[in-house]
Amino acid sequence: MMVSVAEQIEQSAVFDMPDLATMPIAATNDWMSAAHSGLMVTLPDV
């Protein structure tokens, strides 16, 4: 179970990683918030 969860996280973080460099700030902020749900995140102003 733990292996499966760790695998999914790691696979997704590599194979599904979007090109954040080309995204506007609002879009990267959405991605950061979704990727770190439940954690305190400080984001750049839009």
Next chain:
Amino acid sequence: MRVGIIGGSVAGCATAALLHRAGHDVIVFERSESDLVSRGAGIATPTAAWQDVMVHGLIDATLPACRAGYFRFVTRGSGTGQQRWLGDVQMSFTLLNWAHLYQCLRRCVPDDLYRHASAVELVEARPEGTTAAPRYRGMVLWRGLLHESDIGVDALDGCDGWRVVYQGGHGAVYYIPGSGRSTEPGKRLLMWGYYLQVPEGALPSALVDDHERQQSSSVPFGKVHPEVKAGFESRLADLLPSSLFELVQQCGNSSIQAICSVAARSYTRDRVCLAGDAGAVFPPFAGSGVLRALANATSLADALAGAPAVDDGLGR
């Protein structure tokens, strides 16, 4: 009880130390002729999980550790090459030097119970036994270590750790205690690690070391082939912020680990028990391999301590 432990790394030493402490007759068989201090690099573990490990008494506060209260997320700015700040994420991490952890655990095992250069040739299998082969996950982790004193500037701009994201991968850069066990700025090591997708067909060529020897799953620190290093560098040149890419170029001490995973269906059969990498190979995400190795060791010791007989304990 007489216990033979095959492999004297983190799980082996932790298991040996706990069972020896509980009064069992323990011998560790380690195939390497020398100490294993150069086998690992940095370990970033969630602080809460690390504190759970410390409760069992194998590791105490004397183990040098750097701390990170947050990680700064960056990517390469489009068109500029400079880092673009994506945000700071509050995460309490304990940052360790693998060599210090190994030495700490190794000291818990008396020398006469630890046999170097002792390879175990065969563990007899029963007909109903199974083989669990690690499965390659299509990516490698390329890691490097730099002495902070060789860098000249604060590469992380006052932060304890950066997470770097790029299309098709991600990585981390953080400080760990230096070779003199120092956690002082200027005396630490800087570790970087980046995931790169490598198709299975191309993996063997990435795992040829600097002496043209084919490695099976990883290339140790300092043994990466110059052509492989150059190839990886060319892939990261347009993905990393320029300041981080310069660190990669500057680094002459790196390793490559193919990311594989496997989990055994059962951790015990008869009197054989699996612990650490022998039972499950995790992706190295968030130091989970080390945490699992220590958790396996403490679980085994607890199960045996509370059982009326060995077989009862192993059955738990």
